[in-house]
Amino acid sequence: MKKALWLTLAMLPALANAQKANPPAHFEPLAFLAGSCWKGQFADGKQLDEHCFEWVYGGFFLRDRHTVSGGPAPYGGETIYYFDAPSKTMHYLYINVLGGNSRGTVTANGDVLQFPEEQYRDGTQQLTYRSSWRRDGNDAYVVLTESKTPDGWKEAWRVRMERQKKP
Secondary structure: OOOHHHHHHHHHHHHHHHHOOOOOHHHHHHHHHHOOHHHHOOOOOEEEEEEOOOOOOOOOOEEEEEEOOOOOOOOEEEEEEEEOOOOOOOEEEEEOOOOOEEEEEEEOOOEEEEEEEEEEEEOEEEEEEEEEEOOOOOEEEEEEEEEEOEEEEEEEEEEEEOOOOOO
């Protein structure tokens, strides 16, 4: 038992360095997000959206911890981005505090990350949505999320996310 603990402690510096490793090339379209928190205000002027991105497991995955403050109730979620080698496609898994989840893919088209039509479920509702994140310089991106209605696609929200300065 003591040997296992000692071995784990001895490996911590190596694990810390692995977290700083350069990510694989397939993550290049998402790399600008990593190591930063991004904030943006919803159109209502009350709710603030924050996403903090970090490489995990030696850069093989990208984690996005997400919170929305200023709404009727606290909200948060987490997304893990990963590369599926057999399909050569970037995927994500999103989970949130409501017990909701969604899975999907991410593709890059120039300065735009595209999240094609996917399903969100939380046990009480099911929504069909799609999103795009368009780079706006080095320190911002614009999120456009649309939901599918019987009348077609409707804008659900648009938020300009700005990189936060590190203290």
